[in-house]
Amino acid sequence: MAAKQKLLELQQAAEGGGRCRGPDPYTLNVVQSQPRPPLPLLPPENSIARARFSLAPDQPTHAWKEEEDVHGNLAEIVEGDGCVTLRRAGKVSTFTDNVPRVHYVQGKTFNEYGDDLPTEPCVLLGCCDDWPAFTEPGVSWGVEDLARRTSPNACGFSLDGGPGFARMSLSVGRASMKEYNRYCDADADGDTPPLYIFDSNLLTRTFADGSLLQSEYTVPPCFSHDMMGCITGSRFRPLPPAWLLVGAARSGTPIHDHPLTAAWNAMLAGCKLWAALPPDVDESFLLLDDDSDIDSGSTGSTGSTGSTGSTGTGAPLDGNDAGRSQRGSEVGDEDFDLSALEWFLRSGGGGSRQGAGNERQLPPCARIILQRPGEIVYLPAGWWHVVLNVETSTALSYSLTLRRDLDALRPQLREEDADFADFWEKALEESGDDLNVADAAGAGVGRPARQGINEAGAQERAERI
DSSP states (O other): OHHHHHHHHHHHHHHTTOOOSSSOTTOOOOOTTSOOOOOOOOOOTTOHHHHHHHHOTTSOGGGGBOSSOTTOTTOEEEEOSSEEEEEETTEEEEEEOOOOEEEOOTTTSSOTTOTTSOSSOEEEESTTTTOHHHHSTTTSOOHHHHHHHSOTTSOOEEEEESSHHHHTTTTOEEEOHHHHHHHHHTGGGGBSSOEEEEETTTTTOBOTTSOBGGGGOOOOGGGOOOTTGGGTTSTTSOSOSEEEEEEOTTOEEEEEOOSSOEEEEEEEEEEEEEEEEOTTSOGGGGTTTOOOOTTSSOOOSOOOBOTTSOOSSOOOOOOOSSOBOTTGGGTTSOBOOOOHHHHHHHHSSTTOOTTSOOOOOOOTTOEEEEEOTTEEEEEOTTOEEEEEEEEEEEEEEEEEOOGGGHHHHHHHHHHHOHHHHHHHHHHHHHHTHHHHHHHHHHTTOOOOOOOOTIIIIIGGGEEOO
16 A cells, blocks of 8 residues: 555654755755855754754745645634534534543553453543643643743754655654744744654653653553564664654644554643544545545535444545645655645545535544543554644653554564564564463453454443543
8 A cells, every 4th residue: 555655665764864855954065166155044953943944944934834725724623522623614524522431440441461452442531640741730741831841952852744845854853842832822833734743752851850751650551561662672663662742733643554553642731633444444535645626616514423433324535546735846746645634624524515415424433532631542553543633732652562463463564574573573582572472372362353342341431422
């Protein structure tokens, strides 16, 4: 699949230390026979302006702004009771939460290996109740508190997001939390979509007083055993498993999946809108490389995904072969993945106007989550997902391979990448984790057939918004 190939290429680029499109922002390529021109005046360290320059040195400042709002990045976002409504130029898309909540009780709800975690996305309640990062005034991790508590002179926080041409630069831009807080207060300076802190140093970063960020939260026991932990830092898993996410309103993460790892995301401040689709979903619903015109005259009623997860027939969307960004001709006509806000506008009714009847809808299998502070979203391996920051938000995110998933993953991985499979098998054996996997197999633990949380025997623990 084209999307998975793109993700593979990005991972390979990350293994090589990342890449920045265009010329090196700190040097100039000079023809030897010509006099050396003056060095450019670079923006200050840890500033948003310098980050933009690092991410896309060949793009002018105005390229970060959407002048005509063709892609809907300036749409109105309205948070309601268990739903989010997106409005733009007469179009209305409403997304209603349809995912169960589980009151987590340590030692009782799920075992320490997560063998009995549900096979569909769910939201855990109660895990963050004793975290200083969430509960202590002046300590909790809102962007203002983080800006106050972190040093503006320390290594800047990695940035992702922005327009399509910037999202290919693999977090080479950096800014201080103080500068990012200013950026959020200024409505992201009009960037469409905004930049987004996606920082991989969560496990090693410190506050200005020298204390570790990770000292202010605890990993729930059901997520404490990562079968891929034995290869973290290797060429097969170069990126760390834990990330700090701070996003201005309208920023977000485009549609993607994690074929080998489950994920959990703890919300500490703000609000996020999630859409998750199962691994076997019809790919036309993913809107990969989509460049359809959301003003093309198709209209219908609101494309709302309600509490049942269905909005009607759920007919697949029309796919497009080679999506381009609006500015594709300016950035080399490369394939373009929709920003999170664009994706939601196009997938759930954002391409509809009242009266035409060509209604765009998510399928019944779609899971919609409106995540609020103190909630942990759990996402099983392989589920596609896209996430929009409804308001300025702070979260931390971990990925891990559950031992119950290994038996299903091994044959597929060996077929696709035998070197990776051999390396992982050897690391599991040397770390002793293979014994835990063997114990699980002996007890009949494995990835069950896909089922909802209620079918997994946890109905009595679930409640709906």
